[in-house]
Amino acid sequence: MKVAAYIRVSTEKQVREGHGLEEQRYAITQYCEAQGYEIVQWYEDAGVSGGDLELREAMMSLLATAKGDDCPFSAVVATKIDRLARSLYGQLFVEKELAVAGVSLVYSDQENLAGDDPMTTAFRQMMGVFAELEKNLIKARLTAGRITKAREGGYAGGGAPLGYTAEKGRKTLEIDEVEAQTVRRVFELDVQGLSLRQIARRLQAEGYTTATGKNKWQAVQVKRILDRRPLYEGQYVYAGVVAEGQHAAIL
16 A cells, blocks of 8 residues: 655654654654555654644645545555644544545554544544643643743743844843844834834835844834833733833833
8 A cells, every 4th residue: 555654743842752753754664664555755744833734834735635636645644643633623624635535544653543433433533632632731831831930020932022032041031232223213213103004114215124034014013013012111011911021121
């Protein structure tokens, strides 16, 4: 039987715990050799959450190939259900798309999940429920920890706002002097009574760059900066928590 192999990791923690791409690749290869399966295509999503199905380019490519007229495989092999998707919706969506295309699913670490009989299908769905529950529990713990940091005025994580940098391991935001000049200019133009679009056009004309380093501004980017005035004045706001920030103010 000709098969496609799908592997995915979303965090460095998964790599450290032995769930990295190479570990999955080895497990699938060994399984397929033992079963006499021929792997004709590998699909790899690296650093993409299992909950963000539409952002997983390899998975979307796999499904598109499966539904094509010249699909080269009749089954897809993954190590576990949670590599396929971390939400029940995602799992069922992938299973449905493959089923419509006449492509079956095989899990190398959970052989008892193969098959389309009612009991096996129900068990796969139960596994999907628990995978989603685990994801939500992890999210809840992370949120609680970040709120605690926010109450202390520390950086709660996520992408650093324009004007600051966030180095791994540090609890506070550090000012990026070049970006800070952009932030100050936005507020200067706002005081002059310019609209969001006018400010965006002025920033672009004056050569200021966005958080991604591009000299192409949109009104929504300007609004995002203006909405963060408390942060730029030295306060830290996260999930409804407002505290005196540990970071230096830009304004």
